[in-house]
């Protein structure tokens with residue numbers, strides 16, 4: 001069993017999240033993608049605009065796919081830091097190949113995450129392009145530090161079974177959608 005873990009605020013969820021999940025299932029050969037709707041991002045100064053239960057309900061409605069599972073597992077585990085979430089999940093899901101999934105914006109700031117080297121040593125990582133962010137992500141301190149673990153995107157299907165540190169940058173999808181944009185649209189409509 002191969003599972004992609006896609007953590008996020010999902011405030012609100014949008015088609016970009018769904019499209020990334022579909023691309024991940026195809027390109028990485030994943031059986032499932034779990035959306036980990038986080039209590040809050042430890043690096044964002046403001047709490048999400050909606051509480052977690054509402055974000056989970058909206059995410060379930062939008063995901064609407066038998067292989068995308070929407071969970072609030074971090075609240076259940078009492079974790080907000082990804083390193084801790086991954087340690088706890090890898091202990092519980094021993095026979096599963098886990099992959100951490102994130103957009104290019106998060107690779108660009110990954111070196112600010114708590115124990116980011118530990119995360120890269122725990123699970124393989126798939127990074128999905130976002131418009132205007134490829135260069136920033138691929139020249140980031142974390143991308144440089146982890147350069148030896150990067151595999152070509154043509155080999156993405158092998159990623160879930162590779163021993164970490166291993167990561168891939170997927171040039172697609174290229175979706176100009178973000179929760180920030182949707183929140184702004186909501187405010188001005």
Ligand SMILES: Nc1ncnc2c1ncn2[C@@H]1O[C@H](COP(=O)(O)OP(=O)(O)OP(=O)(O)O)[C@@H](O)[C@H]1O
Nearest residue numbers: 007008009010016102103128130175177178179180
């Ligand atoms: N359009 C997109 N293309 C690729 N990855 C995306 C896209 N939108 C979100 N992601 C990724 O999905 C994960 C969850 O993102 P999140 O819920 O914060 O959405 P967001 O649109 O980035 O929100 P915000 O604008 O509030 O920062 C992150 O890893 C983010 O990089």
Ligand SMILES: O=C(O)c1ccc[n+]([C@@H]2O[C@H](COP(=O)([O-])O)[C@@H](O)[C@H]2O)c1
Nearest residue numbers: 007008009038041043081082083113114
């Ligand atoms: O662990 C950290 O230090 C850390 C710092 C920033 C973001 N994260 C996680 O990255 C995921 C994406 O966050 P976001 O806000 O871009 O949706 C989400 O699961 C966050 O909890 C984790």
